[in-house]
Amino acid sequence: MRWYPIPGVVAAIAVAICALPSLSCQKKEPLKIGWLSSLTGPLSTAAIAENRGVEFAVEEINEAGGINGQKIEIVTRDTAGDPTKAVNFAKELIFVDKVSAIIGPVNSGESLASIPVVAKEGIPNLIIGTLDELTDPVKYPRAFRAICTNSQWINAANDYALNVLKKSKIAIIADTSGYGTATAKAAAASLAKSGTTPVYTVLVDPNKTDLTDEMNKAKASGADVVMPWSASTGLLARLLNTRGDMGWNVPVVGHPVLMAAPIRPLLNKPDYLQNAFAAGYSSMTFDDSGKLPEATTKLRDKIRGRLGDGGEIGFSFWWVALGYDTVKLVEHAVKTAGSTEPAAIEKAFENTKNFPGVYATYSWGPGERNGYPAQAVVMNLAGSFKDGAYRAAPH
Amino acid sequence: MTVLVSGLASGALFAAAALIYNVMFSTSKVLSVATGHTAMLGGVFGAWFMSSLGLPPIVALLGSVATGAAFGFITDLVAIRRVLTRSDEHLWLLSTLALATMTQQAVALWWGTEPRPFPRLLPQGYSSGLADQKYWLPVAVALFLALGLELFYRQTLYGKLFMALSEDSFAARARGVPTGRLRELSYVMAGSMGGLAGFAAGQLTFAYFALGLTLSLNGFIALAAGGLGSNLGALVGGGALGMLNAVATYFIGGEYQNTVAVGLLMVVLLIKPEGLFGTKVARPV
Numbered sequence: 001m002r003w004y005p006i007p008g009v010v011a012a013i014a015v016a017i018c019a020l021p022s023l024s025c026q027k028k029e030p031l032k033i034g035w036l037s038s039l040t041g042p043l044s045t046a047a048i049a050e051n052r053g054v055e056f057a058v059e060e061i062n063e064a065g066g067i068n069g070q071k072i073e074i075v076t077r078d079t080a081g082d083p084t085k086a087v088n089f090a091k092e093l094i095f096v097d098k099v100s101a102i103i104g105p106v107n108s109g110e111s112l113a114s115i116p117v118v119a120k121e122g123i124p125n126l127i128i129g130t131l132d133e134l135t136d137p138v139k140y141p142r143a144f145r146a147i148c149t150n151s152q153w154i155n156a157a158n159d160y161a162l163n164v165l166k167k168s169k170i171a172i173i174a175d176t177s178g179y180g181t182a183t184a185k186a187a188a189a190s191l192a193k194s195g196t197t198p199v200y201t202v203l204v205d206p207n208k209t210d211l212t213d214e215m216n217k218a219k220a221s222g223a224d225v226v227m228p229w230s231a232s233t234g235l236l237a238r239l240l241n242t243r244g245d246m247g248w249n250v251p252v253v254g255h256p257v258l259m260a261a262p263i264r265p266l267l268n269k270p271d272y273l274q275n276a277f278a279a280g281y282s283s284m285t286f287d288d289s290g291k292l293p294e295a296t297t298k299l300r301d302k303i304r305g306r307l308g309d310g311g312e313i314g315f316s317f318w319w320v321a322l323g324y325d326t327v328k329l330v331e332h333a334v335k336t337a338g339s340t341e342p343a344a345i346e347k348a349f350e351n352t353k354n355f356p357g358v359y360a361t362y363s364w365g366p367g368e369r370n371g372y373p374a375q376a377v378v379m380n381l382a383g384s385f386k387d388g389a390y391r392a393a394p395h
Numbered sequence: 396m397t398v399l400v401s402g403l404a405s406g407a408l409f410a411a412a413a414l415i416y417n418v419m420f421s422t423s424k425v426l427s428v429a430t431g432h433t434a435m436l437g438g439v440f441g442a443w444f445m446s447s448l449g450l451p452p453i454v455a456l457l458g459s460v461a462t463g464a465a466f467g468f469i470t471d472l473v474a475i476r477r478v479l480t481r482s483d484e485h486l487w488l489l490s491t492l493a494l495a496t497m498t499q500q501a502v503a504l505w506w507g508t509e510p511r512p513f514p515r516l517l518p519q520g521y522s523s524g525l526a527d528q529k530y531w532l533p534v535a536v537a538l539f540l541a542l543g544l545e546l547f548y549r550q551t552l553y554g555k556l557f558m559a560l561s562e563d564s565f566a567a568r569a570r571g572v573p574t575g576r577l578r579e580l581s582y583v584m585a586g587s588m589g590g591l592a593g594f595a596a597g598q599l600t601f602a603y604f605a606l607g608l609t610l611s612l613n614g615f616i617a618l619a620a621g622g623l624g625s626n627l628g629a630l631v632g633g634g635a636l637g638m639l640n641a642v643a644t645y646f647i648g649g650e651y652q653n654t655v656a657v658g659l660l661m662v663v664l665l666i667k668p669e670g671l672f673g674t675k676v677a678r679p680v
Contacts, residue, residue, distance in 0.1 A: 044508055176650045204649035207609060209599045210401035210530075213645050234510040234601055245521050262509035266601060268521040 030073035034093035036104035041080035053323025083113035135369035148372040171223035175230035206232035237266035244272035273383030280380035317388030325357035406637020407537035411592035412614025413629035421561040431610025433589020442602035467586020513597030529598035536595035622673025
């Protein structure tokens, strides 16, 4: 009787089955995305909200079957707002966790430190810091910015002061942090292009307990607009309190944090937010009929139950939308690229035109690494917060 | 005038921190990095007692003082006692820094990292200008603390024991003075002073988790400039530092504020190393 090599046949069949993509023996490895976020520490408020958006997008994509059948695994590292930690965690994500892309860090200070490290290893990086220097198609070709730039905020504020309010005697009050110092210079340079020189410029410690001197000087210099450039809620609240206590109803036009939720309880009187305008986003601005864009409303309704008590949203919703969009952008790039090869993802991002997100409609190009459209930065009434969004400033 | 008044208010808080340093230093020869954190806790807990628990200001004040006292006790227990008994080196610098960092982190996690409002303590409108309570309460409390300490040192037995311990702890121990107990008491006292100062300055600083290190640093500069161990020096050093900061910011710009503060320290130390009101200690050889 002839002997049949049964074990060999079985093994051959098994190998053949495994080779069939649709009948894979082994589950596909998840697509790992690194997420550098300052979930604790002084910059955590925005990061926690962004994290809600990131987690929700991952859940949504995975429930729909993942990206090309591959589930997403988000690898979160809490940088606590510390640039050193951001660099160390970026290395860990690249070398230990072997992620395919990195989202974050969530602020410019950390990003300045981590972007060169990520760029050196050629990993695609979605940037959510606003400082203009963070992107460079030559130095950091795989770093793509999803948030607007600091210049876009500055230009929107300057344009509003000069062309809508028709005021040209501008007092710039910035804080002494790296961000405040650089932004004060950038704001003055942007005004100079319009032929305007600030009547008063001052840098103050973000923890300075009183701004009476600075506001008195601004008033004495004849300023008809005060433009604060600081992300410090304490400093901005003190500025508004001083203006209110002085009885000086000068318009305040500037940084988005002017309309952030933590400012309001710090004000001596709620109406001290009157006549204050902050750079915001069209996606988070109610139209004349009190409605938000459809994509914003849709996401807000879907995620509302997960944000606190399920009632009205008590913080700026654009943070959630931005976090949500970053994951969707990675999904779009990987799907378009058809692989997780860094070069292919770079190409996919580079060829992205008018990708419809919630926070914005994104476009990049071969020499363009800033994806946020300038026209989508609008001015909001600082005191108009409602359910995570704002009303447009009078125009 | 506004420059001087706002500078004086900040300076009063620095002076209070310097006085707290003095109390702890007198019994332990330790300059605790967590000094400013006692005031931070006073402000944060004061705001919490009033805003979240709805307690009246006087009860909140007592609560803040008690919180500061408890923190002073914990500082001695955790960061000082064992370090001093086991080592003559300056390991307390490390242990108090660790305690300060942990405290700040814990408050940040619980209270949040954004400044929060501190309620109005006295019925007064917001248009009082320079007469606003946010300026004068810290000044009044710093003066109260300095006078209280002077009376305590001169008029009470415990005060005299503190001074004895400060001058020669070995001799004091040899004469039966309970040095450990006195050090413990001094830390509780220093903590309660911090709680009171932080509560009084709450409207000026807001209830903010990161206030501690700023106060520890500026309090130390005020102390070194005024003279270690001198309460008058602490008051003058704190007031001068606060006003100098304000004047420098006004005339030169805020970016030079810290340079001026550290510059003041260096100038005083170069000209009078023992500080303005400090005393030279001759070491017998």
